[in-house]
Amino acid sequence: MTTALITHAACLEHDTGPYHPETSERLRAVLAALEAEEFSTLLREEAPRATVEQLARAHPRDYVEAILAIQPDLGEPVHLDGDTAAGGGIMAVDAVMEGWARSAFAAVRPPGHHAEPARPMGFCLFNNAAVAALHARAQWGVERVAVVDFDVHHGNGTQAIFQADPNLFYASSHQSPCYPGTGAPSERGVAGNVVNATLRARDGGPAFRAAWTQTILPMLDAFAPGLLIISAGFDAHIADPLAQLRLETADYAWITDQLIAVADKHCGGRVVSLLEGGYDLDALAASAAVHVRGLMRL
Numbered sequence: 519m520t521t522a523l524i525t526h527a528a529c530l531e532h533d534t535g536p537y538h539p540e541t542s543e544r545l546r547a548v549l550a551a552l553e554a555e556e557f558s559t560l561l562r563e564e565a566p567r568a569t570v571e572q573l574a575r576a577h578p579r580d581y582v583e584a585i586l587a588i589q590p591d592l593g594e595p596v597h598l599d600g601d602t603a604a605g606g607g608i609m610a611v612d613a614v615m616e617g618w619a620r621s622a623f624a625a626v627r628p629p630g631h632h633a634e635p636a637r638p639m640g641f642c643l644f645n646n647a648a649v650a651a652l653h654a655r656a657q658w659g660v661e662r663v664a665v666v667d668f669d670v671h672h673g674n675g676t677q678a679i680f681q682a683d684p685n686l687f688y689a690s691s692h693q694s695p696c697y698p699g700t701g702a703p704s705e706r707g708v709a710g711n712v713v714n715a716t717l718r719a720r721d722g723g724p725a726f727r728a729a730w731t732q733t734i735l736p737m738l739d740a741f742a743p744g745l746l747i748i749s750a751g752f753d754a755h756i757a758d759p760l761a762q763l764r765l766e767t768a769d770y771a772w773i774t775d776q777l778i779a780v781a782d783k784h785c786g787g788r789v790v791s792l793l794e795g796g797y798d799l800d801a802l803a804a805s806a807a808v809h810v811r812g813l814m815r816l
C-alpha cells in the first residue's frame with residue numbers, strides 16, 4: 519500500500535499579493551521536490567472542493583457561506599480557495615479509509631490551523647485539519663481522531679474547535695512567546711484532550727524531540743486515536759524567517775517516524791498529513807520531502 523499526494527492547481531492560483539510570505543511559490547517548491555525519482559510511486563490526485571456541509575462541521579454555516587461568497591470566479595485576480603484546501607484534507611481521509619493508500623499528504627494552501635470556528639486568522643480561511651477530522655467521524659465512523667501539529671505556531675483554531683470534545687485530541691509543539699499567543703501548557707481542554715508543549719526562541723532539535731517524547735507522544739498514546747492527522751508546518755526550521763526555532767531537516771524525518779509508529783499501534787497505519795506553514799522555500803521543500811519519505815516508509 520502506498521501514499522497519496524493530493525493537491526490542486528487552484529492552490530497555486532490562490533493569490534495573496536506581492537510581498538506576502540504565504541505565496542504560491544511555497545507549494546511550487548514542495549511539488550518540485552516531490553518530482554524526484556524516489557517519489558514516483560506516489561498516487562497523485564486532484565483535490566475536490568469541500569462542500570458547505572463538510573465545512574460546516576467545523577465552522578458555523580453562515581461563516582462558511584460568507585467566506586465562499588467573497589470567492590470570485592476562477593481566473594479573477596483575487597482567488598480564495600479555502601474550500602479546495604479543505605477538500606484536499608477530506609480526500610486524504612477518504613484515501614486512507616477507503617484503503618487505496620495507507621497514508622496521504624495533502625499539499626494544499628492556504629493553511630488552516632489558525633482558522634477558528636467563525637474567524638479567519640493567520641492566512642487561514644477554513645480549518646483544514648478539523649474539517650478532515652470531523653469528516654472522518656461523520657463519513658467513516660472513526661470515533662476518536664487526533665490532530666498533532668508541529669508547525670512553529672500554535673494551532674489556536676484547531677484547539678478551539680476540539681477542546682470541548684473528549685473524543686477529539688489536539689497536541690501542538692510551538693514557539694512561545696510567538697503568534698498567535700495561545701497554547702500555554704495550562705490549556706488542557708477536557709479530560710486532557712488538548713496538549714500544548716512550548717519551546718523557547720533558539721530552541722533546536724533536542725528540545726523539540728524532548729517535548730514530543732516526554733509530553734505529547736505519551737498523551738497521544740493514551741488517547742489511542744482511530745485516525746491520526748498531522749498539521750505539518752515546517753516553519754520551525756532554522757532557516758525559516760517567521761520564527762526563531764532551530765530545527766534541522768532531519769528533525770522532520772524523526773517526528774514523522776515517531777508519528778508513523780503511533781499510527782501503526784493505534785490506527786492500522788492510517789495517517790493523513792496536511793501542509794500548514796513553512797516560509798523558507800528551500801527548507802520547506804527539503805523538510806516536506808523527508809516528511810513524505812517517512813509517510814512512504816522509504
Ligand SMILES: [Zn+2]
Binds near residue numbers: 669671751794795796
Ligand atoms: Zn506556522
